[in-house]
Amino acid sequence: MLELLFCSALTILPDFLFRRYRQGKRIGYEITLYSVWYELRYGIVACVFLTVSLITTIFYFHPATSAAVAMYRTVPIVPEGIGRVAEVYVSLNEKVEAGQPLFRLDDSEQKAAVATAQAKVDEVTAALTVAETQLATADARIIEARSALKQAEDERDTKAEIRRRNPDAVAAREIERLQNIVDGRAGGLKAAEAEKVTLTAEIETQLPAELRTAEAALVQAQADLDKTLIRAGVAGEVQQFTLRVGDLVNPMMRPAGVLVPAEAGREAIQAGFGQIEAGVMYPGMAAEIACIARPFTIIPMVVTQVQSTVSSGQVRASDQLVDPVQAAQTPGTIVAYLEPMFAGGLDGIPPGSVCTANAYTSYHEQLKDPNLGTFQRIGMHVVDTVGLVHALILRMQTVIAPVKVLVFTGGH
Incomplete structure (x- = not known):
């Protein structure tokens, strides 16, 4: 209607004034209800073409x-395993901080596993201490075996020297007996040294490996125990949280509640524009939104991102072929992300609010180019100027919206 009134003032009104005052035709005589078309045909045709052109220009260059929705993502409150609720620390609609405990599952089984793993660690640690003690004993045995071997060798060598000087003084059998003693004590020394090697391998390799395995099992058991205490992943508000002590929680069935992040839906607005606007939407465009949650308020915004894909064309792997006709029946939109130009611009707008958005094409920078042609310059000026009409329409809708919602739709 605004565009029609504007175009009428430029076409039909001058045509009427020309025929009324230049040609002398009078209303009710030459200009009647039946002769309006014939008398004002040039103005009416020009008004129709100008109105259609103006509306097309406005809605194309200023979509x-x-x-426009303040979309946000919720965080489901679910444990990593099945369990029965033992304690609940928060209530419905309570604000929580990141890391704050929400509820705890029964952890008797996990505590028993931690105790068992800790006992295994203690057992291996004790075995390592015993092995180190045995290693000291093995060192003492080696010294003892070497001393006994040295004594036997000295006695054998002495008797052998005596026999060499006086064969009748020492019998040959005595020499053989002493040699056997030397061999036996040499074997004892090797056994003591082998025992030390075995204990050293246990202390340096086997027992440390067993200790690492036991400690890893303890860490796993402690992790399982920690999972029984469910904490808030982010700061936010707990919604739909109706858990009670004794409830059985199964993450495969349903979440225990929903956590709405504190910053959810308060940083940007996602607006879906028609696919015909794909050629004019770009990051950096000035925009405005009007939300019924803040009546009589226009919020200046800026387009920060434009989604490069359209949701209606997405394909999900399945056992059925995709029919393009189905996508054509529900064409998707070009999604643009709008952020407020000034800090606190979205204050007072609840996450999930639905708004009306306008985006404005601007050729301000391009008009500084001295190489622009005359018609290009005029066209850019026209595009920038008619954006005012769309801005006026948005403000008229903002003024009427509370009356429309409260009176004509019963407040819904």
Whole structure:
């Protein structure tokens, strides 16, 4: 209607004034209800063409949408395993900080596993201490075996020297007996040295490996125990949290509640524009939104991102072929992300609110180019100027919206 009134003032009104005052035709005589078309045909045709052109220019270069939503993602509150609730630390709609405990599952089984793993660690540690003690004993045995071997060798060598000087003084059998003693004590020394090697291998390799395995089992058991205490992953507000002590929680069935992050939906607005606007939407465009949650308020925004894909064309692997006709029946939109130009711009707008958004094409920088042609310059000025019409329309809708919602739709 605004565009029609504007175009009428430029076409039909001058045509009427020309025929009324230049040609002398009078209303009710030459200009009647039946002769309006014939008398004002040039103005009416020009008004129709100008109105259509103006509306097309406005809505193409300054796109609008009523599908601007403060979307946000919720965090489901679920444990990593099945368990029965033992304690609940928060209540419904309570604000929580990141890392704050929410509830705890029964952990008797996990505590028993931790105790068992800790006992295994203690057992291996004790075995390592005993092995080190045995190693000291093995060193003493080696010294003892070497001393006994040295004594036997000295006695054998002495008797052998005596026999060499006086064969009748020492019998040959005595020499053989002493040699056997030397061999036996040499074997004892090797056995003591082998025992030390075995104990050293246990202390340096086997027992440390067993200790690492036991400690890893303890860490795993402690991790399983920690999983029974469910904490808030982010700061936010707990919603739909109705857990009670004794409830059985199964992550495969349903979450225990929903955590709405504190910053959810308060940083940007996602707006869906028609696919015809793909050629004019770009990051950096100035924009405005009007939300019913803040009546009579226009919030200046800026386009920060434009999604490069359209949701209606996505394909998910399945056992059925995709029919393009189905995608054409529900065409998707070009999603643009709008952020407030000024800090606190979205204050007072609850996450999930649906708003109306306008985006404005601007050729301000391009008009500084001295190489632009005359018609290009005029066209850019026209595009920038008609954006005012769309801005006025948004403000008129903002003024009427509370009355429309409260009176004509019963407050819904």
